[in-house]
Amino acid sequence: xxxxxxxxxxxxxxxxxxxxxxxxxxxxAVQQYLEFVEQGHNCFYFLANYHALTSLRxxxxxxxxxxxxxxxxxxxxxxxxxxxxxxxxxxPEVCELQWILSTVTPMGLLERCHAYKDKVAQGIPSDxxxxxxxxxxxxxxxxxxxxxxxxxQDQKKHVEVTRDIAQYFNTSYGEVxxxxxxxxxxxxxxxxxxxxxxxSKSYNNTIELFAPEExxxxxxxxxxxxxxxxxxxxxxxxxxxxxxxxxFCTEEESQxxxxxxxxxGMGYREVKQAIFDKFMEKFGDARRRRRELxxxxxxxxxVLRRGVHKARTIGGPLVDQVRDAVGIPRLIxx
Numbered sequence: 001x002x003x004x005x006x007x008x009x010x011x012x013x014x015x016x017x018x019x020x021x022x023x024x025x026x027x028x029a030v031q032q033y034l035e036f037v038e039q040g041h042n043c044f045y046f047l048a049n050y051h052a053l054t055s056l057r058x059x060x061x062x063x064x065x066x067x068x069x070x071x072x073x074x075x076x077x078x079x080x081x082x083x084x085x086x087x088x089x090x091x092p093e094v095c096e097l098q099w100i101l102s103t104v105t106p107m108g109l110l111e112r113c114h115a116y117k118d119k120v121a122q123g124i125p126s127d128x129x130x131x132x133x134x135x136x137x138x139x140x141x142x143x144x145x146x147x148x149x150x151x152x153q154d155q156k157k158h159v160e161v162t163r164d165i166a167q168y169f170n171t172s173y174g175e176v177x178x179x180x181x182x183x184x185x186x187x188x189x190x191x192x193x194x195x196x197x198x199x200s201k202s203y204n205n206t207i208e209l210f211a212p213e214e215x216x217x218x219x220x221x222x223x224x225x226x227x228x229x230x231x232x233x234x235x236x237x238x239x240x241x242x243x244x245x246x247x248f249c250t251e252e253e254s255q256x257x258x259x260x261x262x263x264x265g266m267g268y269r270e271v272k273q274a275i276f277d278k279f280m281e282k283f284g285d286a287r288r289r290r291r292e293l294x295x296x297x298x299x300x301x302x303v304l305r306r307g308v309h310k311a312r313t314i315g316g317p318l319v320d321q322v323r324d325a326v327g328i329p330r331l332i333x334x
Contacts, residue, residue: 019201043083075290086307248278
């Protein structure tokens with residue numbers, strides 16, 4: 001019997017350019033992005049600068065971080081010939097779709113979204129943009145007819161809300177929008193921050209991928225550890241530093257390090273040095289490429305233009321279809 005071919009899927013994911021990329025971004029997201037590209041899917045990876053406006057209100061910083069994140073993606077190996085990399089705000093149809101979706105989205109659905117409550121609890125100002133964030137997120141996903149959205153377990157709700165919004169629209173106007181599925185890898189890495197909480201720019205507990213070497217050393221050597229002496233045995237299962245070290249290790253290496261933790265006679269400084277060495281080995285080529293991209297502004301701009309064109313090739317006709325379905329067909333064309 002012939003093997004069944006894996007269907008080609010539209011895969012979409014985005015990241016806010018509100019801070020420098022870190023280990024959590026790589027092991028929790030970019031690593032999966034690369035896998036989808038290698039599998040031959042139609043991949044759309046965008047820089048969510050509209051979303052970033054809910055927390056970043058510094059024009060120069062937003063411009064710099066958007067450009068910087070695009071270079072980070074390229075340096076980490078995303079091939080623009082095999083995937084679309086683009087800036088969210090370069091697709092005007094996104095906001096048009098967002099508004100139409102907002103007219104069918106119940107207030108109760110948005111009020112139940114935990115991300116809004118969590119961000120307000122962190123001190124982020126409560127405004128309409130933050131409250132309506134899930135509708136814009138739905139537009140991002142639906143506009144490229146995404147089949148799969150790679151997310152962590154804690155972000156699965158975002159895709160479920162998008163499906164709910166799409167279903168509200170389809171119930172009112174017919175089966176126009178494709179319902180996406182979340183993709184949650186079975187063995188996705190959980191990346192703790194330097195303080196033990198989830199690694200996050202908002203917690204200021206990251207290990208940045210492209211920071212200067214001495215800054216990376218400082219970040220790694222500031223990982224919180226307990227007061228155990230060199231001689232004392234240590235429990236790898238509860239150790240933040242072991243969890244970070246494992247990200248860079250094979251299964252055999254992890255086992256060997258775990259045995260050393262349990263046996264005693266090993267200090268945390270040695271472990272931090274091992275993390276630093278493995279970090280520089282894993283990301284050395286990407287860091288060199290990242291420095292080269294700083295001098296290739298025209299190339300980066302062309303990559304983003306090509307990515308936008310690919311996304312709009314799908315998004316433009318979709319929005320025309322949505323407009324026609326609701327009764328506001330486009331009568332004037334560019």
